[in-house]
Amino acid sequence: MNIGDVATRTGLPAKTIRYYEEIGLIKPPRDENGYRRFRDNDVHKLNFLGRARALGFTIEDCRTLMALYEDETRASADVKKVARAHLAQIEAKIADLNAMRDTLGHLIDACAGDDRPDCPILRDLSRNP
């Protein structure tokens, strides 16, 4: 299978697939003409990666998770640990964003949004401390 077919199948852009090869996440062999030849296993890995990335795991997490996936003797505790650390990051990010949303929401509500220059949003941004 060539890269275009794999891109269609996995939903990943060809550029991304080449990038994943470049950083060593997959190692498809080459045909005589230099084209990458993807085996089922490569496609499987790419699906795995796409799914892990969609859950927000970093590339390095993906590397770790793939290694665990391929290690038949893994302990599920190791997987869970990676996932929990990532969940904590997500929750921290959500908390940050919630705080921003609340502040911004209040400011927007307080702003008349008309032709006049008076604006609580700018007042807040330029407040002293």
Add this chain to the structure above:
Amino acid sequence: MNIGDVATRTGLPAKTIRYYEEIGLIKPPRDENGYRRFRDNDVHKLNFLGRARALGFTIEDCRTLMALYEDETRASADVKKVARAHLAQIEAKIADLNAMRDTLGHLIDACAGDDRPDCPILRDLSRNP
């Protein structure tokens, strides 16, 4: 005032202040020795920028907001529009993260987290479609 004092006052790293000058957000004059000399107005602007960045506005948004702030004839509607667009981005991001958190949370709950290799997290990541 030199950059170190400004950094202390605004809470922004000196590197960031130099960067903001480089991209034209502030234009502090220079002393004879080449040092940046910050006036109250520059410090004020930097506080504004720090606050806007803390609310997650992009640098380009900050540029727009500062321009509006300095335009006495602005319409608050223009400010509100920028803020609302940003709020929408934040909410979209929160929605994404909430979905990740939910999925990841379920998977983590389902994972025994012991010595055995069997792991619902990896099963989900490697599932077919």
Add this chain to the structure above:
DNA sequence: ATGAGGGTTCCAGTCACGGGAAGGTCAAGG
């Protein structure tokens, strides 16, 4: 032979900085 539609590499850019090197400036202390 020519064109369309694959594939390949390499380089540059994204965003908002941060790290670190190499060197100029200034105030205080010996």
Add this chain to the structure above:
DNA sequence: CCTTGACCTTCCCGTGACTGGAACCCTCAT
């Protein structure tokens, strides 16, 4: 007067995870 140490300066590279584009090769159909 000299040195020390804390400042300041510019310049360049690296970050994460790609994306866009140029320039070029391969294959097949017309």
